Amino acid sequence: MGPREVERSAMTQTTPEAPARRQRAQVKVRTLRTDRWWLVPLVTFLGLSSFLVYGVWAIIDTSNFVEPYIAPFAAPCLTTQEVCEGARLFGWAPVGDWYALPPGLLILGLPGGFRLTCYYYRKSYYRSFWLSPAACAVQEPHGKYTGETRFPLIIQNIHRYFFYFAVVIGAILTYDAVLAVVHKPLGLGSWILVLNAVLILGYTFGCHSCRHITAGRLNHFSRHPLRYRAWTFVSKLNAKHQPLAWASMFSVMGADLYVRLVAKGIIAFPYA
Amino acid sequence: MSYKAKFKVWRGEGGEGRLEDFTVEVNEGEVVLDIIHRLQATQAPDLAVRWNCKAGKCGSCSMEINGKPRLGCMTRMSTFSEDETITVTPMRTFPVIKDLVNDVSYNYQKAREVPSFTPPADVRPGEFRMKQVDVERSQEFRKCIECFMCNNICHVIRDHEENKPNFSGPRFLMRIAELDMHPYDVADRQETAQEEHGLGYCNITKCCTEVCPEHIKITDNALIPMKERVVDRKYDPLVWLGNKIFKRSS
Known part of the structure; x- marks a missing residue:
């Protein structure tokens, strides 16, 4: 008997095929982790929930423009409604006066969809809202799991289309911020909008789909040096995707709230 | 002390x-x-x-x-x-x-189910010519020491034993990504990644990345890029149309 046979024979003796010996360790608790694993999903839940609540309020609220600031949640306004006066892009209003619902509903679905299908946000809400899992090595409460293999979660695969729209929205927010700086260079709001645009662009171009589109789909980087360089730049942004996701989420909320408070006259100092 | x-x-x-x-x-x-x-x-x-x-x-x-x-x-x-x-x-x-x-034999079984490196039939050993930039992306995945902690922590099989036949786990999905990104590999990895190895089960909660002792960015550099390649192949009508018009192979 050679050494391998001896080893195999020994293994056979210590691992008989009895069903009990083919089981996992029957640890009866959900997790043996002793750290505060629940803290991150809790904070994430509160952060994302506050964004949702704010978004609903921003859609309903009509104070979305004050010269030269346009609230990011309302940009661009696509209707002829009076509440949109000043928030249209080049005065463009493709949706006519028949539209009676809040104008923000027409546009917020695009950046909202971008974030909803974003690979980072998927991680965060699968963990914090669906507890699938709440944290690593913490047993999830669901009896069955099919992931993103079937409807509705298979729709997450359209993320790249939302990315295309997000680039347009990012460009519009940048344009609005530049206009604000040109018209009111000393205005605090102008620079808040600039900061917001920078963070939004950083988040948008650090997207995993963007990384794939620039050159991730290639197997021969050396044949596409410009795309490879773009990919390396996007990869650097992508490494910061999580902090940029949070920073841009709070910046867009903060900038939007600031403009609305100025429009309502609640913030009214000279360089507001 | x-x-x-x-x-x-x-x-x-x-x-x-x-x-x-x-x-x-x-x-x-x-x-x-x-x-x-x-x-x-x-x-x-x-x-x-x-x-x-x-x-x-x-x-x-x-x-x-x-x-x-x-x-x-x-x-x-x-x-x-x-x-x-x-x-x-x-x-x-x-x-x-x-x-x-x-008993980690589940992992060896899954390893056997991944077809090995498949070069083009007309390229013989010794004729491979690759630039560093073309291979360094997948070299990160070669750091894997096969501790199987990523497969252990993945809730798809950790919490759902019934998914084991349909899901190969982060370790072997990363292996598939490594081969798919290889400049000389010609095997169809994208279809099998989704249909046979269960890439769609991954909901990118990144636990595999968190536990990797070699600090391989499994999710960001292997699983998500592989998901995007699968989208190219199966779910994106524009890519499909572009492939038809420009006669590109997928």
């Missing part, structure tokens, strides 16, 4: 077992595996543990320490407070042979 540490260690064969309490000496600079060996030498001579290199490179001593998958040889005792009770169990996702030793 040495002190007495309190340990709870899983003892038993197969699934049946219990956590046994031990009080054991700990010296400065030691790791958890050292303490397990001291337990073997002094209090529990029949305690089973798999280990080999004691340098974090063989991937043998994967275990769960205070509920988290860790390499026993790379987990310093100084990361715990002296009054802390340290719980050591085998990996939860795989069957137990004895004590801390798992």
